[in-house]
Amino acid sequence: MHKALKTSLTETLGCQYPIIQTAMGWVSTSQLVSASISAGAFGFLAAAVMSPEECEAEIKTIRAKTDKPFGVNIHAFQPGIDQIIDMCIDYQVAALSYGRGPSSKIVDKVKAAGIRCVPTIGASKHAAKAVKMGADILVCQGQEGGGHTGYTPTWLLLAQVLDQNLGVPVIACGGFKDGRGLAAALTFGADGIAMGTRFMMTSDSPTPDTTKAVYLKSDVTKIPVSTKLDGLPQRMVLNETLADLENASRLGLLMRAFKNGMKYKSQTGMSMAQTVKTAWAMASKTDMTLGQTMMAGNAPIIIQKAMVEGKPSEGVLPSGQIAGLIDDLPDCAVLIDQIVKDAEIQLKRIGG
Protein backbone atom coordinates (compact mmCIF):
# COMPACT_ATOMS: atom_id res chain seq x y z
CA MET A 1 0.00 0.00 0.00
CA HIS A 2 1.20 3.52 -0.83
CA LYS A 3 2.50 5.08 2.37
CA ALA A 4 0.40 8.23 1.84
CA LEU A 5 -2.68 6.10 2.54
CA LYS A 6 -1.59 5.62 6.13
CA THR A 7 -2.69 8.82 7.84
CA SER A 8 -3.61 10.14 11.27
CA LEU A 9 -7.18 9.06 10.43
CA THR A 10 -6.24 5.39 9.99
CA GLU A 11 -4.11 5.59 13.14
CA THR A 12 -6.77 7.30 15.26
CA LEU A 13 -9.69 5.11 14.18
CA GLY A 14 -7.82 1.86 13.54
CA CYS A 15 -9.10 1.31 9.99
CA GLN A 16 -7.08 0.15 6.99
CA TYR A 17 -7.72 3.05 4.59
CA PRO A 18 -8.37 6.77 5.16
CA ILE A 19 -12.00 6.45 4.05
CA ILE A 20 -15.06 7.04 6.24
CA GLN A 21 -18.50 5.65 5.42
CA THR A 22 -20.77 8.28 6.94
CA ALA A 23 -24.06 7.82 8.76
CA MET A 24 -27.19 8.00 6.61
CA GLY A 25 -30.60 7.48 8.19
CA TRP A 26 -32.15 4.10 7.18
CA VAL A 27 -29.13 3.48 4.91
CA SER A 28 -26.12 3.06 7.20
CA THR A 29 -27.54 -0.02 8.90
CA SER A 30 -25.55 -3.00 10.21
CA GLN A 31 -25.66 -4.41 6.66
CA LEU A 32 -23.79 -1.46 5.12
CA VAL A 33 -21.50 -0.83 8.10
CA SER A 34 -20.31 -4.43 8.35
CA ALA A 35 -19.60 -4.43 4.60
CA SER A 36 -17.72 -1.10 4.60
CA ILE A 37 -15.57 -1.91 7.64
CA SER A 38 -14.80 -5.41 6.37
CA ALA A 39 -13.56 -3.73 3.17
CA GLY A 40 -11.14 -1.52 5.13
CA ALA A 41 -13.08 1.75 5.60
CA PHE A 42 -14.37 3.13 8.89
CA GLY A 43 -18.17 3.01 9.10
CA PHE A 44 -20.75 4.83 11.19
CA LEU A 45 -24.07 3.23 12.15
CA ALA A 46 -26.96 5.70 11.62
CA ALA A 47 -28.38 5.39 15.13
CA ALA A 48 -29.89 8.89 15.13
CA VAL A 49 -33.05 7.36 13.64
CA MET A 50 -33.02 4.26 15.89
CA SER A 51 -34.50 3.44 19.27
CA PRO A 52 -32.01 2.20 21.90
CA GLU A 53 -33.31 -1.36 21.33
CA GLU A 54 -32.78 -1.17 17.56
CA CYS A 55 -29.34 0.34 18.06
CA GLU A 56 -28.27 -2.45 20.41
CA ALA A 57 -29.50 -5.15 17.98
CA GLU A 58 -27.60 -3.46 15.13
CA ILE A 59 -24.37 -3.20 17.16
CA LYS A 60 -24.65 -6.91 18.01
CA THR A 61 -25.22 -7.80 14.34
CA ILE A 62 -22.08 -5.91 13.27
CA ARG A 63 -20.05 -7.55 16.04
CA ALA A 64 -21.28 -11.00 14.99
CA LYS A 65 -19.98 -10.37 11.45
CA THR A 66 -16.62 -8.73 12.10
CA ASP A 67 -14.34 -7.50 14.86
CA LYS A 68 -13.28 -4.40 12.88
CA PRO A 69 -13.85 -1.08 14.68
CA PHE A 70 -16.84 1.12 13.82
CA GLY A 71 -18.69 4.16 15.14
CA VAL A 72 -22.21 5.26 16.03
CA ASN A 73 -23.95 8.44 14.84
CA ILE A 74 -26.32 10.20 17.22
CA HIS A 75 -28.60 13.22 17.33
CA ALA A 76 -28.46 15.19 20.57
CA PHE A 77 -32.26 15.35 20.88
CA GLN A 78 -33.30 11.84 19.88
CA PRO A 79 -35.42 9.84 22.34
CA GLY A 80 -33.30 7.48 24.47
CA ILE A 81 -30.05 9.35 23.81
CA ASP A 82 -28.66 8.66 27.31
CA GLN A 83 -29.25 4.93 26.90
CA ILE A 84 -27.54 4.95 23.49
CA ILE A 85 -24.52 6.78 24.93
CA ASP A 86 -24.23 4.21 27.74
CA MET A 87 -24.54 1.45 25.13
CA CYS A 88 -21.68 2.93 23.06
CA ILE A 89 -19.54 2.84 26.19
CA ASP A 90 -20.62 -0.69 27.23
CA TYR A 91 -19.99 -2.08 23.73
CA GLN A 92 -16.78 -0.05 23.40
CA VAL A 93 -17.57 1.37 19.97
CA ALA A 94 -14.58 3.21 18.54
CA ALA A 95 -16.15 6.57 17.70
CA LEU A 96 -19.20 8.80 18.00
CA SER A 97 -20.28 11.12 15.20
CA TYR A 98 -22.75 13.97 15.39
CA GLY A 99 -23.79 17.18 13.67
CA ARG A 100 -25.53 19.49 16.07
CA GLY A 101 -23.28 19.02 19.08
CA PRO A 102 -24.44 17.03 22.06
CA SER A 103 -23.83 18.59 25.50
CA SER A 104 -20.23 18.80 26.70
CA LYS A 105 -21.31 16.38 29.47
CA ILE A 106 -21.96 13.69 26.82
CA VAL A 107 -18.72 14.47 24.97
CA ASP A 108 -16.67 14.34 28.20
CA LYS A 109 -18.35 11.07 29.21
CA VAL A 110 -17.62 9.22 25.95
CA LYS A 111 -14.10 10.60 25.71
CA ALA A 112 -13.36 9.38 29.24
CA ALA A 113 -14.37 5.92 27.95
CA GLY A 114 -11.84 6.16 25.10
CA ILE A 115 -14.41 6.81 22.35
CA ARG A 116 -13.24 9.22 19.62
CA CYS A 117 -15.50 12.18 18.86
CA VAL A 118 -15.99 12.87 15.15
CA PRO A 119 -18.33 15.83 14.50
CA THR A 120 -19.28 16.96 11.00
CA ILE A 121 -19.11 20.68 10.38
CA GLY A 122 -20.43 22.62 7.39
CA ALA A 123 -18.99 26.08 8.13
CA SER A 124 -15.45 27.06 9.11
CA LYS A 125 -16.64 29.10 12.10
CA HIS A 126 -17.75 25.84 13.77
CA ALA A 127 -14.35 24.15 13.50
CA ALA A 128 -12.52 25.68 16.46
CA LYS A 129 -15.63 25.40 18.64
CA ALA A 130 -15.99 21.69 17.81
CA VAL A 131 -12.33 21.04 18.67
CA LYS A 132 -12.64 23.00 21.91
CA MET A 133 -15.64 20.82 22.79
CA GLY A 134 -13.51 17.71 22.33
CA ALA A 135 -13.47 16.70 18.65
CA ASP A 136 -10.71 14.17 17.92
CA ILE A 137 -11.30 14.35 14.16
CA LEU A 138 -13.16 16.97 12.10
CA VAL A 139 -15.25 15.97 9.10
CA CYS A 140 -15.69 19.04 6.88
CA GLN A 141 -18.72 18.68 4.64
CA GLY A 142 -18.94 21.09 1.73
CA GLN A 143 -22.18 22.20 0.11
CA GLU A 144 -22.02 19.49 -2.59
CA GLY A 145 -22.65 16.92 0.13
CA GLY A 146 -25.84 14.94 0.71
CA GLY A 147 -28.48 15.41 3.38
CA HIS A 148 -28.19 18.48 5.62
CA THR A 149 -25.49 20.66 4.22
CA GLY A 150 -23.93 24.13 4.41
CA TYR A 151 -23.14 26.88 1.91
CA THR A 152 -19.36 26.57 1.39
CA PRO A 153 -18.01 24.33 -1.39
CA THR A 154 -15.90 21.37 -0.19
CA TRP A 155 -12.45 22.60 -1.29
CA LEU A 156 -13.02 26.10 0.07
CA LEU A 157 -14.24 24.80 3.43
CA LEU A 158 -11.30 22.43 3.60
CA ALA A 159 -8.84 25.27 2.94
CA GLN A 160 -10.51 27.43 5.60
CA VAL A 161 -10.35 24.67 8.21
CA LEU A 162 -6.82 23.46 7.36
CA ASP A 163 -5.55 27.05 7.62
CA GLN A 164 -6.71 27.17 11.23
CA ASN A 165 -4.15 24.45 12.19
CA LEU A 166 -6.41 23.03 14.86
CA GLY A 167 -4.20 20.04 15.65
CA VAL A 168 -6.72 17.30 14.78
CA PRO A 169 -7.08 15.20 11.62
CA VAL A 170 -9.28 16.96 9.04
CA ILE A 171 -11.42 14.88 6.70
CA ALA A 172 -12.75 16.09 3.35
CA CYS A 173 -16.42 15.34 2.76
CA GLY A 174 -18.99 16.20 0.08
CA GLY A 175 -18.63 15.15 -3.54
CA PHE A 176 -16.23 12.19 -3.27
CA LYS A 177 -16.61 8.87 -5.05
CA ASP A 178 -13.21 7.64 -6.24
CA GLY A 179 -9.45 7.35 -5.90
CA ARG A 180 -8.80 10.60 -7.74
CA GLY A 181 -10.78 12.42 -5.07
CA LEU A 182 -8.96 10.61 -2.27
CA ALA A 183 -5.52 11.41 -3.73
CA ALA A 184 -6.57 15.05 -4.27
CA ALA A 185 -7.81 15.41 -0.68
CA LEU A 186 -4.59 13.92 0.72
CA THR A 187 -2.37 16.15 -1.40
CA PHE A 188 -4.52 19.15 -0.41
CA GLY A 189 -3.62 18.48 3.22
CA ALA A 190 -6.59 16.44 4.45
CA ASP A 191 -6.14 13.15 6.32
CA GLY A 192 -8.82 11.25 4.44
CA ILE A 193 -12.25 11.42 2.83
CA ALA A 194 -15.76 10.72 4.08
CA MET A 195 -18.49 9.58 1.68
CA GLY A 196 -22.23 9.14 2.04
CA THR A 197 -23.92 8.95 -1.36
CA ARG A 198 -21.23 6.67 -2.88
CA PHE A 199 -21.74 4.12 -0.09
CA MET A 200 -25.52 4.35 -0.38
CA MET A 201 -25.07 3.57 -4.09
CA THR A 202 -23.53 0.14 -3.47
CA SER A 203 -25.09 -3.30 -3.61
CA ASP A 204 -24.44 -3.55 0.15
CA SER A 205 -26.74 -0.69 1.12
CA PRO A 206 -30.30 -1.62 2.12
CA THR A 207 -31.85 1.12 -0.05
CA PRO A 208 -34.58 -0.47 -2.23
CA ASP A 209 -33.69 -1.11 -5.88
CA THR A 210 -36.57 1.08 -7.12
CA THR A 211 -35.04 4.02 -5.24
CA LYS A 212 -31.46 3.22 -6.27
CA ALA A 213 -32.68 3.31 -9.89
CA VAL A 214 -33.72 6.96 -9.44
CA TYR A 215 -30.32 7.86 -7.95
CA LEU A 216 -28.60 6.16 -10.90
CA LYS A 217 -30.54 8.35 -13.32
CA SER A 218 -30.07 11.61 -11.39
CA ASP A 219 -28.44 14.66 -12.96
CA VAL A 220 -25.77 16.65 -11.11
CA THR A 221 -27.68 19.91 -11.80
CA LYS A 222 -30.98 18.54 -10.46
CA ILE A 223 -29.98 17.72 -6.88
CA PRO A 224 -30.82 21.03 -5.20
CA VAL A 225 -30.79 22.25 -1.60
CA SER A 226 -34.21 22.87 -0.07
CA THR A 227 -35.30 24.05 3.38
CA LYS A 228 -38.85 22.86 2.83
CA LEU A 229 -38.47 19.37 4.30
CA ASP A 230 -37.51 20.27 7.86
CA GLY A 231 -36.62 23.95 7.83
CA LEU A 232 -32.87 23.31 7.43
CA PRO A 233 -30.93 23.29 4.13
CA GLN A 234 -30.94 19.73 2.85
CA ARG A 235 -29.71 18.42 -0.52
CA MET A 236 -32.06 16.00 -2.28
CA VAL A 237 -32.78 14.63 -5.74
CA LEU A 238 -35.42 16.79 -7.43
CA ASN A 239 -38.56 14.66 -7.83
CA GLU A 240 -42.34 15.12 -7.68
CA THR A 241 -42.50 15.22 -3.88
CA LEU A 242 -39.69 17.76 -3.51
CA ALA A 243 -41.22 19.97 -6.23
CA ASP A 244 -44.53 19.71 -4.35
CA LEU A 245 -42.90 20.74 -1.04
CA GLU A 246 -41.16 23.65 -2.75
CA ASN A 247 -44.49 24.93 -4.05
CA ALA A 248 -46.46 24.46 -0.80
CA SER A 249 -47.45 27.46 1.31
CA ARG A 250 -46.19 27.87 4.91
CA LEU A 251 -49.58 26.78 6.22
CA GLY A 252 -49.64 23.83 3.84
CA LEU A 253 -46.24 22.71 5.14
CA LEU A 254 -47.36 22.96 8.77
CA MET A 255 -50.60 21.06 8.07
CA ARG A 256 -48.55 18.34 6.37
CA ALA A 257 -46.14 18.31 9.34
CA PHE A 258 -49.04 17.90 11.76
CA LYS A 259 -50.68 15.12 9.71
CA ASN A 260 -47.46 13.16 9.34
CA GLY A 261 -46.51 13.92 12.94
CA MET A 262 -49.65 12.03 14.01
CA LYS A 263 -48.62 9.08 11.82
CA TYR A 264 -45.06 9.12 13.24
CA LYS A 265 -46.55 9.25 16.71
CA SER A 266 -48.43 5.99 16.09
CA GLN A 267 -45.26 4.40 14.62
CA THR A 268 -42.97 5.35 17.51
CA GLY A 269 -45.55 5.11 20.27
CA MET A 270 -44.65 8.66 21.39
CA SER A 271 -47.64 10.45 22.94
CA MET A 272 -48.63 13.86 21.55
CA ALA A 273 -47.42 15.43 24.83
CA GLN A 274 -44.02 13.70 24.42
CA THR A 275 -43.84 14.78 20.76
CA VAL A 276 -44.47 18.43 21.63
CA LYS A 277 -42.06 18.18 24.61
CA THR A 278 -39.29 16.81 22.34
CA ALA A 279 -40.01 19.49 19.70
CA TRP A 280 -40.02 22.17 22.41
CA ALA A 281 -36.74 20.92 23.96
CA MET A 282 -35.13 21.01 20.54
CA ALA A 283 -36.55 24.45 19.70
CA SER A 284 -35.43 25.98 23.00
CA LYS A 285 -31.90 24.56 22.85
CA THR A 286 -31.23 25.36 19.18
CA ASP A 287 -31.85 28.28 16.88
CA MET A 288 -34.80 26.44 15.31
CA THR A 289 -38.38 27.71 15.64
CA LEU A 290 -41.17 25.47 16.92
CA GLY A 291 -42.55 25.40 13.33
CA GLN A 292 -39.21 24.10 12.07
CA THR A 293 -39.04 21.43 14.74
CA MET A 294 -42.58 20.31 13.84
CA MET A 295 -41.46 20.02 10.21
CA ALA A 296 -38.35 18.14 11.35
CA GLY A 297 -40.63 15.65 13.12
CA ASN A 298 -42.43 15.22 9.81
CA ALA A 299 -39.33 14.51 7.73
CA PRO A 300 -38.78 10.84 8.72
CA ILE A 301 -42.15 9.80 7.27
CA ILE A 302 -41.40 11.40 3.90
CA ILE A 303 -37.80 10.12 3.75
CA GLN A 304 -38.80 6.55 4.65
CA LYS A 305 -41.30 6.40 1.77
CA ALA A 306 -38.33 6.44 -0.62
CA MET A 307 -35.52 5.00 1.46
CA VAL A 308 -37.38 2.14 3.20
CA GLU A 309 -40.67 1.51 1.39
CA GLY A 310 -39.13 1.77 -2.08
CA LYS A 311 -41.62 4.37 -3.36
CA PRO A 312 -39.20 7.03 -4.64
CA SER A 313 -41.79 9.33 -6.17
CA GLU A 314 -43.81 9.50 -2.93
CA GLY A 315 -40.83 10.39 -0.75
CA VAL A 316 -37.67 12.47 -0.85
CA LEU A 317 -34.17 11.19 -1.69
CA PRO A 318 -31.39 12.88 0.31
CA SER A 319 -28.35 12.95 -1.93
CA GLY A 320 -25.01 14.53 -2.66
CA GLN A 321 -24.53 16.08 -6.10
CA ILE A 322 -22.03 13.28 -6.74
CA ALA A 323 -25.00 10.95 -7.42
CA GLY A 324 -25.15 12.60 -10.85
CA LEU A 325 -21.69 11.16 -11.61
CA ILE A 326 -22.35 7.63 -10.35
CA ASP A 327 -23.70 4.96 -12.68
CA ASP A 328 -22.93 1.67 -10.97
CA LEU A 329 -23.67 -0.23 -7.76
CA PRO A 330 -20.52 -2.17 -6.80
CA ASP A 331 -20.22 -3.90 -3.45
CA CYS A 332 -18.08 -2.20 -0.79
CA ALA A 333 -15.12 -4.54 -1.27
CA VAL A 334 -14.90 -3.79 -5.01
CA LEU A 335 -15.51 -0.08 -4.44
CA ILE A 336 -12.80 0.36 -1.80
CA ASP A 337 -10.33 -1.77 -3.73
CA GLN A 338 -10.82 0.40 -6.84
CA ILE A 339 -10.58 3.65 -4.85
CA VAL A 340 -7.30 2.55 -3.27
CA LYS A 341 -5.83 1.38 -6.61
CA ASP A 342 -6.83 4.63 -8.38
CA ALA A 343 -5.52 6.79 -5.53
CA GLU A 344 -2.18 4.97 -5.71
CA ILE A 345 -2.01 5.60 -9.48
CA GLN A 346 -2.60 9.32 -8.96
CA LEU A 347 -0.12 9.57 -6.10
CA LYS A 348 2.58 7.82 -8.15
CA ARG A 349 1.75 9.97 -11.20
CA ILE A 350 2.63 13.12 -9.29
CA GLY A 351 5.85 11.54 -8.07
CA GLY A 352 4.88 10.35 -4.61
Ligand SMILES: Cc1cc2nc3c(=O)[nH]c(=O)nc-3n(C[C@H](O)[C@H](O)[C@H](O)COP(=O)(O)O)c2cc1C
Ligand atom coordinates in the same frame (compact mmCIF):
# COMPACT_ATOMS: atom_id res chain seq x y z
C1 LIG B 1 -29.48 9.29 2.01
C2 LIG B 1 -28.69 10.14 2.97
C3 LIG B 1 -29.06 10.14 4.31
C4 LIG B 1 -28.31 10.89 5.23
N1 LIG B 1 -28.64 10.81 6.57
C5 LIG B 1 -27.83 11.40 7.49
C6 LIG B 1 -28.05 11.20 8.90
O1 LIG B 1 -28.97 10.52 9.31
N2 LIG B 1 -27.19 11.80 9.77
C7 LIG B 1 -26.13 12.55 9.34
O2 LIG B 1 -25.36 13.06 10.17
N3 LIG B 1 -25.89 12.76 8.01
C8 LIG B 1 -26.70 12.18 7.10
N4 LIG B 1 -26.44 12.33 5.75
C9 LIG B 1 -25.20 13.05 5.32
C10 LIG B 1 -24.06 12.04 5.11
O3 LIG B 1 -23.73 11.39 6.31
C11 LIG B 1 -22.78 12.69 4.56
O4 LIG B 1 -22.32 13.67 5.45
C12 LIG B 1 -22.96 13.24 3.16
O5 LIG B 1 -23.72 12.37 2.38
C13 LIG B 1 -21.60 13.47 2.52
O6 LIG B 1 -21.70 13.93 1.20
P1 LIG B 1 -21.63 12.96 -0.10
O7 LIG B 1 -22.99 12.37 -0.18
O8 LIG B 1 -21.32 13.88 -1.21
O9 LIG B 1 -20.59 11.93 0.14
C14 LIG B 1 -27.19 11.65 4.79
C15 LIG B 1 -26.86 11.66 3.43
C16 LIG B 1 -27.58 10.90 2.52
C17 LIG B 1 -27.17 10.90 1.07
